[in-house]
Amino acid sequence: MRGICIFTGGLLIGYVLICTFCLGAVSFNVFLGAVGAALCLFGYFLPRLQAFSWFSVAQKGLSGVAILAFILFCIGEGAVISGVLHQDEEPADYLIVLGAGLRGDRLSLTLKQRLDQALAVYQGEYIVVTGGQGPNEDLPEGEAMAAYLIEQGVDPTRILVENRSTNTHENLEFARKIIESHSEKPLFDCKVKIITSDYHCARGVLLAKRIGFSSVTAYGAKTHPLLVPSFYIREGLAMVKSYLFDR
Numbered sequence: 001m002r003g004i005c006i007f008t009g010g011l012l013i014g015y016v017l018i019c020t021f022c023l024g025a026v027s028f029n030v031f032l033g034a035v036g037a038a039l040c041l042f043g044y045f046l047p048r049l050q051a052f053s054w055f056s057v058a059q060k061g062l063s064g065v066a067i068l069a070f071i072l073f074c075i076g077e078g079a080v081i082s083g084v085l086h087q088d089e090e091p092a093d094y095l096i097v098l099g100a101g102l103r104g105d106r107l108s109l110t111l112k113q114r115l116d117q118a119l120a121v122y123q124g125e126y127i128v129v130t131g132g133q134g135p136n137e138d139l140p141e142g143e144a145m146a147a148y149l150i151e152q153g154v155d156p157t158r159i160l161v162e163n164r165s166t167n168t169h170e171n172l173e174f175a176r177k178i179i180e181s182h183s184e185k186p187l188f189d190c191k192v193k194i195i196t197s198d199y200h201c202a203r204g205v206l207l208a209k210r211i212g213f214s215s216v217t218a219y220g221a222k223t224h225p226l227l228v229p230s231f232y233i234r235e236g237l238a239m240v241k242s243y244l245f246d247r
């Protein structure tokens with residue numbers, strides 16, 4: 001166990017350092033780096049901990065919790081991968097592009113990839129761009145997204161802007177209200193396609209169905225290969241959280 005902990009921790013720390021050097025800071029990598037450091041320290045001090053009588057009892061309890069957590073994570077990760085593999089290229093009535101952050105007034109790499117994916121599958125649908133203004137952002141994400149689509153030649157009359165949301169659930173909830181008002185039809189009569197990152201497709205559809213969308217699918221932009229470990233681990237955890245708690 002000691003060798004496994006130290007090896008896994010070192011692997012996580014090495015990944016975080018390489019990713020940061022090549023692509024810059026990624027918020028979730030702080031968590032991965034902390035986990036890596038904790039595993040290394042645990043492995044290093046394990047022989048000393050085993051000298052305490054209480055440690056064997058605590059170890060059994062923690063092992064049970066860890067096994068359960070790992071099973072739930074694998075289920076969540078399986079759902080994430082399923083969403084990546086099953087993507088819809090058919091036309092819809094509305095495309096919903098989920099926000100992903102700005103740097104000042106510039107699109108983040110992830111957000112630009114989502115918008116470019118929307119342009120790639122666009123077949124004349126109305127496009128709902130979603131996202132409010134967060135810390136270190138000069139304007140709401142939805143407005144920056146609309147400006148980018150217009151620059152790329154999309155008719156402004158085909159773009160609907162949502163500019164108040166702060167997370168995926170709000171992205172979809174506010175988009176639902178916009179679509180219901182704009183279409184003047186029941187939501188179940190509108191075919192909706194969510195455009196997001198590939199790893200985010202499954203959770204996007206899950207939350208959309210809970211909000212009230214019935215005819216909803218997703219299409220995802222490819223994730224940078226170096227970011228796959230970080231984003232997929234994070235999304236596996238988020239999938240479990242959303243399935244259990246997001247209603």
